[in-house]
Amino acid sequence: MDMASILYLGVTFGLFIIFVLIVRNTYRRRNKEEKEAPKYRMMNDD
Amino acid sequence: MGKPQYHTDIVKSFVNWSLVWGVVAVLVGVIVSFQMVNPDLNYPPYFTFGRLRPIHTNAGIYGWGVGTIFAMFLYMAQRLCKTPLWSLGLAKFQLWLFNITIAASAVTLLLGYSSTLEYHEMEWPIDIMIVVLWVTFSINIIMTIIKRKEEQMYISLWYMMAAIIGIAILFTVNALAVPVSAFKSYSIFAGTNSANVQWWFGHNAVAMALTAPPLAMFYYFLPKTTGVPIYSHRLSIISFWSLIFMYLWTGAHHLLWTPVPDWIQTLAMAFSIMLIAPSWGSVINGYLSMKGQWHQMRDNYLVKFLILGITFYGLQTLQGPMQAIRSFSAFIHYTDWVPGHIHMGTMGWVSLVSVAGIYFLLPRIYGREVYSIPLANLHFWLVVIGQLIWSTSMWIAGVLQAGMWNAMNADGSLTYTFTETMVEMYPYWWIRAIGGIIYLIGILVFIYNVYMTVQKGKEPAPKLLEVEGRA
Numbered sequence: 001m002d003m004a005s006i007l008y009l010g011v012t013f014g015l016f017i018i019f020v021l022i023v024r025n026t027y028r029r030r031n032k033e034e035k036e037a038p039k040y041r042m043m044n045d046d
Numbered sequence: 047m048g049k050p051q052y053h054t055d056i057v058k059s060f061v062n063w064s065l066v067w068g069v070v071a072v073l074v075g076v077i078v079s080f081q082m083v084n085p086d087l088n089y090p091p092y093f094t095f096g097r098l099r100p101i102h103t104n105a106g107i108y109g110w111g112v113g114t115i116f117a118m119f120l121y122m123a124q125r126l127c128k129t130p131l132w133s134l135g136l137a138k139f140q141l142w143l144f145n146i147t148i149a150a151s152a153v154t155l156l157l158g159y160s161s162t163l164e165y166h167e168m169e170w171p172i173d174i175m176i177v178v179l180w181v182t183f184s185i186n187i188i189m190t191i192i193k194r195k196e197e198q199m200y201i202s203l204w205y206m207m208a209a210i211i212g213i214a215i216l217f218t219v220n221a222l223a224v225p226v227s228a229f230k231s232y233s234i235f236a237g238t239n240s241a242n243v244q245w246w247f248g249h250n251a252v253a254m255a256l257t258a259p260p261l262a263m264f265y266y267f268l269p270k271t272t273g274v275p276i277y278s279h280r281l282s283i284i285s286f287w288s289l290i291f292m293y294l295w296t297g298a299h300h301l302l303w304t305p306v307p308d309w310i311q312t313l314a315m316a317f318s319i320m321l322i323a324p325s326w327g328s329v330i331n332g333y334l335s336m337k338g339q340w341h342q343m344r345d346n347y348l349v350k351f352l353i354l355g356i357t358f359y360g361l362q363t364l365q366g367p368m369q370a371i372r373s374f375s376a377f378i379h380y381t382d383w384v385p386g387h388i389h390m391g392t393m394g395w396v397s398l399v400s401v402a403g404i405y406f407l408l409p410r411i412y413g414r415e416v417y418s419i420p421l422a423n424l425h426f427w428l429v430v431i432g433q434l435i436w437s438t439s440m441w442i443a444g445v446l447q448a449g450m451w452n453a454m455n456a457d458g459s460l461t462y463t464f465t466e467t468m469v470e471m472y473p474y475w476w477i478r479a480i481g482g483i484i485y486l487i488g489i490l491v492f493i494y495n496v497y498m499t500v501q502k503g504k505e506p507a508p509k510l511l512e513v514e515g516r517a
Contacts, residue, residue, distance in 0.1 A: 001309070005307075008313075012295070012313075015291055016291070019287055019288065019291045022283075022284075022287045023287075026283050026284055027284075032280070034198070035279060035280045035283065036278070036279045036280060037198060037279075038196070038198045038199065038200040038279055039200070039201075039269070039275040039276050039278075039279040040275055041196065041198075041200070042125075042126060042200045042202075042266070042275075043269060043270070043273075043275055045125040045126060045128060046125060
């Protein structure tokens with residue numbers, strides 16, 4: 001495996017870490033109401 | 047605070063023009079399907095399969111698909127941001143440029159100018175027009191989002207932004223070329239790099255043009271139609287980010303068993319399998335949003351379009367990853383199975399959701415009730431039956447074709463010549479052409495219904511505007 005391949009996989013892993021943080025933030029219990037609020041507000045946008 | 051004055055005339059214009067290009071795409075598709083069964087229908091040099099086929103794909107993806115995206119994004123962005131468009135003038139310029147670009151693409155393809163890159167056949171002057179068009183559109187949507195009155199963004203806006211940014215990056219990179227004359231250029235990439243970039247673009251054009259925008263529409267129109275919010279906004283966010291994280295790595299699954307480095311092929315295969323999770327996250331979210339509302343499948347024609355659409359999306363996103371597995375790819379790649387797969391996505395998923403969006407919009411942009419709900423139901427059944435005939439015939443043909451290609455005699459020689467395998471395809475190509483005609487009739491019924499709505503539709507009752515689609 002050359003440097004380009006290692007870099008490619010490194011970027012992939014970095015993105016995976018960011019993704020894990022997004023999941024953690026989205027599913028934190030204290031964030032539930034805030035994260036679900038847009039689905040109710042969009043019902044009255046006309 | 048007063049109600050914002052949304053711009054609807056520009057949405058109307060994009061809806062109308064996307065319908066025009068949609069009819070062109072399906073009509074040319076039917077013509078090329080008959081050219082397959084009867085080669086005498088090729089009239090060189092212009093009206094040949096080789097020149098008409100890219101007109102079919104480009105009119106479908108960019109004329110109908112992107113035209114509808116423009117209409118829906120301009121409609122949804124204003125409402126989800128609770129603010130009018132940032133610039134109506136820019137949107138009007140975009141409309142003209144859009145039509146000029148699509149018309150120029152059709153003419154140059156007919157004249158035989160082609161970059162030879164699939165789904166990116168237009169030559170460099172038109173590439174520049176497309177970049178200007180996309181930048182114009184992007185600025186307007188992004189600026190509308192920036193000046194929004196809603197702090198938190200609904201999931202549809204996330205998908206819209208992904209499409210805007212994704213298409214800009216993909217198209218620009220794949221368009222990098224050195225012009226050698228007014229209508230000829232050569233890609234700056236060569237060999238396996240060229241193939242890799244092409245399918246990084248090709249597959250992700252499916253992601254950013256034919257997945258993210260219809261998902262934005264689905265998440266917007268399903269709750270609006272049923273009158274019930276989506277099941278989980280959090281699940282939609284996770285599905286979104288995982289889709290974005292995984293999709294961009296999968297393009298090389300089009301290049302399995304090629305000289306592209308083995309580890310890139312394996313990476314693409316692995317990410318393609320992982321992609322089932324975010325895709326089905328949206329499918330399950332859609333189904334769970336119907337909890338207690340399944341009766342609307344019977345009495346609300348819009349729900350039928352949307353739920354069948356998301357079901358085709360679910361099937362598509364199971365079939366796709368299976369095709370990305372090396373052993374399965376070795377069997378079906380280059381056969382007629384593949385057009386069966388892609389048309390389930392375009393005729394099933396993308397078109398059903400887009401059509402639902404247009405039906406939903408009609409009373410709101412024209413101020414008239416949909417002319418005939420029975421005709422809308424007829425349209426639904428014609429396109430579903432046409433699509434199923436189309437795709438099923440190709441799946442059967444593909445398996446037969448692959449079986450014949452792989453058949454060997456005891457001495458290791460091939461059992462069938464290539465011509466013999468072609469001859470076996472004719473009945474299936476006939477069935478496909480018939481499926482295409484049924485689908486085209488469905489589209490013409492739709493156009494008639496839209497035309498009559500504009501001409502003779504009744505003024506809608508206020509209640510209808512709250513929950514659209516009830517029969």
